[in-house]
Amino acid sequence: MKFTFYILLFSFVIQAQETGFQIARLKYSGGSDWYNDPSAEVNLLNFVNENTTIKVNPDYVAADLSEDDIFNYPFLFITGHGNIVFSDSDTDKLRDYLENGGFIYIDDDYGLNNAVRREMKKIFPEKDFVELPFNHGIYNSFYNFESGPPKTHEHDNKPAQGFGLFIEERLVVYYTFESNPSDGWADAQIHKNPEVVREEALKFGTNIIVWALSN
Numbered sequence: 338m339k340f341t342f343y344i345l346l347f348s349f350v351i352q353a354q355e356t357g358f359q360i361a362r363l364k365y366s367g368g369s370d371w372y373n374d375p376s377a378e379v380n381l382l383n384f385v386n387e388n389t390t391i392k393v394n395p396d397y398v399a400a401d402l403s404e405d406d407i408f409n410y411p412f413l414f415i416t417g418h419g420n421i422v423f424s425d426s427d428t429d430k431l432r433d434y435l436e437n438g439g440f441i442y443i444d445d446d447y448g449l450n451n452a453v454r455r456e457m458k459k460i461f462p463e464k465d466f467v468e469l470p471f472n473h474g475i476y477n478s479f480y481n482f483e484s485g486p487p488k489t490h491e492h493d494n495k496p497a498q499g500f501g502l503f504i505e506e507r508l509v510v511y512y513t514f515e516s517n518p519s520d521g522w523a524d525a526q527i528h529k530n531p532e533v534v535r536e537e538a539l540k541f542g543t544n545i546i547v548w549a550l551s552n
Contacts (some may be wrong), residue, residue: 357394358382358550359439361410363441364401366424367418372399373446377522378414384404384539385546389479401479402427404506407434412549416519421452428459435509437462440549443512444519447492453512457502466500466512475499475511478548480540489538490517507552 343414357490360378364369375397380393386525398411400406402423406432407413415421439476443453449480454466469485476482476499486497501508521538530538 339427340414352369357392358385358546359394359396359398359551360412360414360546361398361400361407361412363407363413363415364399365417365421365427366402367420369416369419369421369452371417373417374519374523374527376524376527377416377519379525381522381539381542381546384414386482387452387471388392389543389547390412391546391550401428405430405506407439407478409429411429411439412546413439413441414519415441415453416446416449418448419452421456423441423456423459430458436504439509441510442545443510444516444517445492445512446519450514457510460500464501464502469501471500473499474552475548476509477514478544480544480550482541482544486513486516487518487534487537487541488516489534490520490528491519499515508548511548517530 360382361376363371379395379397380394385391386393389436391527393519400410406492427454445453457466471483471485476485486499490496492515495515498514499516500512518541521530522542525535
């Protein structure tokens with residue numbers, strides 16, 4: 338699997354030079370709406386294209402864990418409102434993916450927290466999420482977020498938090514809780530966030546992409 342990953346990752350690098358960076362929405366089991374707000378990644382990638390030198394491919398794409406789709410993308414996005422379940426096969430694939438250079442961003446759209454922590458523990462039983470300090474590089478990789486993740490959407494009147502899982506010194510999973518920036522990426526009419534809030538969320542998403550690509 339690792340050898341296969343390196344071949345696929347090399348192929349992606351060559352393809353990305355021609356077609357641009359792409360985010361893959363992770364399709365998972367468990368009943369949650371993994372597919373909600375499909376405009377989110379498209380709008381974020383368009384924002385990245387307009388405000389950075391990163392070449393992007395702003396098409397919505399889903400990666401199916403039942404296949405080997407994830408190994409075609411260096412950046413996976415997980416969101417939803419409920420339960421997540423990874424099979425043993427899913428767990429093995431995600432561990433290989435992360436150990437060999439992949440990056441996952443998880444945004445709790447509300448109600449994912451227990452499932453996220455339980456299922457990620459299957460992937461790395463020996464690891465726990467740690468809250469990132471506000472001086473972590475992800476918060477100033479392109480735009481400056483001195484107070485960490487923005488509060489894009491109110492859930493339970495708790496502060497926004499950003500957590501990470503690391504392999505040695507490398508951040509491989511970044512997880513936002515009580516923040517929900519991906520709501521701000523979606524088309525303006527969906528969540529009706531003020532424009533200043535949407536722009537803040539898009540800037541924060543840009544930071545995540547810049548960090549993932551440069552680390």
